[in-house]
Amino acid sequence: MLSPLIDQLIAALRVLPGVGPKSAQRMALHLLERNRAGGEHLAKSLLSACAQVKRCDLCRTLTEQPRCYICASEKRDGTLLCVVENPMDVVAVEQSGTFRGKYFVLLGRLSPMDGIGPGELGLDLLMERLRAEPIGELIVATNPTMEGEATAFYIAERAKQLNVTVSRIAHGVPIGGELEFIDGGTLAHALACRREI
Amino acid sequence: MLSPLIDQLIAALRVLPGVGPKSAQRMALHLLERNRAGGEHLAKSLLSACAQVKRCDLCRTLTEQPRCYICASEKRDGTLLCVVENPMDVVAVEQSGTFRGKYFVLLGRLSPMDGIGPGELGLDLLMERLRAEPIGELIVATNPTMEGEATAFYIAERAKQLNVTVSRIAHGVPIGGELEFIDGGTLAHALACRREI
Numbered sequence: 488m489l490s491p492l493i494d495q496l497i498a499a500l501r502v503l504p505g506v507g508p509k510s511a512q513r514m515a516l517h518l519l520e521r522n523r524a525g526g527e528h529l530a531k532s533l534l535s536a537c538a539q540v541k542r543c544d545l546c547r548t549l550t551e552q553p554r555c556y557i558c559a560s561e562k563r564d565g566t567l568l569c570v571v572e573n574p575m576d577v578v579a580v581e582q583s584g585t586f587r588g589k590y591f592v593l594l595g596r597l598s599p600m601d602g603i604g605p606g607e608l609g610l611d612l613l614m615e616r617l618r619a620e621p622i623g624e625l626i627v628a629t630n631p632t633m634e635g636e637a638t639a640f641y642i643a644e645r646a647k648q649l650n651v652t653v654s655r656i657a658h659g660v661p662i663g664g665e666l667e668f669i670d671g672g673t674l675a676h677a678l679a680c681r682r683e684i
Numbered sequence: 685m686l687s688p689l690i691d692q693l694i695a696a697l698r699v700l701p702g703v704g705p706k707s708a709q710r711m712a713l714h715l716l717e718r719n720r721a722g723g724e725h726l727a728k729s730l731l732s733a734c735a736q737v738k739r740c741d742l743c744r745t746l747t748e749q750p751r752c753y754i755c756a757s758e759k760r761d762g763t764l765l766c767v768v769e770n771p772m773d774v775v776a777v778e779q780s781g782t783f784r785g786k787y788f789v790l791l792g793r794l795s796p797m798d799g800i801g802p803g804e805l806g807l808d809l810l811m812e813r814l815r816a817e818p819i820g821e822l823i824v825a826t827n828p829t830m831e832g833e834a835t836a837f838y839i840a841e842r843a844k845q846l847n848v849t850v851s852r853i854a855h856g857v858p859i860g861g862e863l864e865f866i867d868g869g870t871l872a873h874a875l876a877c878r879r880e881i
Contacts, residue, residue, distance in 0.1 A: 526730050
């Protein structure tokens with residue numbers, strides 16, 4: 488609409504999640520008009536992150552070091568291991584502020600239709616850790632979707648063969664949520680998994 | 685939260701308008717996890733746009749050529765000139781699809797408190813164009829804010845001295861809007877500026 492380079496920038500901004508044509512246009516013009524230094528800094532940060540960020544050798548989350556800061560930390564409880572689907576989930580659990588153990592990131596979930604089997608999820612790596620490290624409890628925090636549940640079940644079966652306690656995070660009505668607005672499936676699960684008080 | 689480079693990328697993404705800490709985190713992890721090629725392309729587009737995009741010599745909008753494609757076009761009506769506050773407004777008017785004239789971009793509005801006077805808005809350049817070119821009508825499309833109105837009034841006064849017809853875009857109830865939800869000021873203006881049908 489304005490010039491080839493600006494149009495190219497607007498199109499390139501569309502790779503960002505949640506950014507449609509209108510926001511991309513607003514972002515491009517905002518950066519060019521008001522904050523070129525910020526735009527250049529963003530471009531450089533993006534280039535160095537894309538080039539240098541790899542996976543943690545141990546837990547497979549994103550990091551530019553061989554081991555992520557959680558795996559490298561001596562303050563974390565090495566006997567507790569939380570299995571999540573992706574690095575975003577590590578951040579989410581960290582932000583809950585209560586988990587002091589370590590992580591294992593599957594980078595997906597079992598999905599035979601898409602060719603994602605135990606190998607792709609690094610489950611051999613996980614089992615090796617369960618064998619080699621003094622892990623007392625494996626907390627499976629995959630998403631409560633069909634595939635996430637299947638993955639959790641599969642991991643639990645394999646971990647139990649190694650005599651590791653396996654737990655699943657609780658699913659039910661979110662704290663602060665109102666029953667009126669909760670879907671039937673969640674509510675049915677919350678009822679079925681009720682606890683004595 | 686994850687690693688210094690990722691944290692730096694998340695912070696850098698915050699320069700984008702409308703992007704808070706949560707979206708920045710989601711964007712950074714999405715690019716690193718799922719679309720590094722897109723991220724690198726975005727970074728390169730951003731660097732070349734920041735380095736090469738300048739202002740059009742004639743209308744002051746953003747372009748990497750000496751003249752923007754509108755000023756350079758022979759198909760546009762050179763007797764109609766639309767004055768807008770910034771390049772985003774050029775895009776907005778273009779997207780309305782009905783204006784076939786050319787533009788002049790003020791890059792702001794009169795605001796003596798912020799040290800923005802006629803010089804900063806390039807009004808001498810505008811007046812020179814009104815003298816040199818066969819411009820029959822100057823359409824002032826500054827925003828209907830206090831400063832935008834003052835700017836429009838000032839430009840109209842100066843243009844009239846050069847015997848150029850000056851018009852202001854209409855303000856009132858937006859097409860598709862409902863009276864019920866329109867603010868009182870707009871409605872008062874719409875009533876005062878009513879037209880016989």
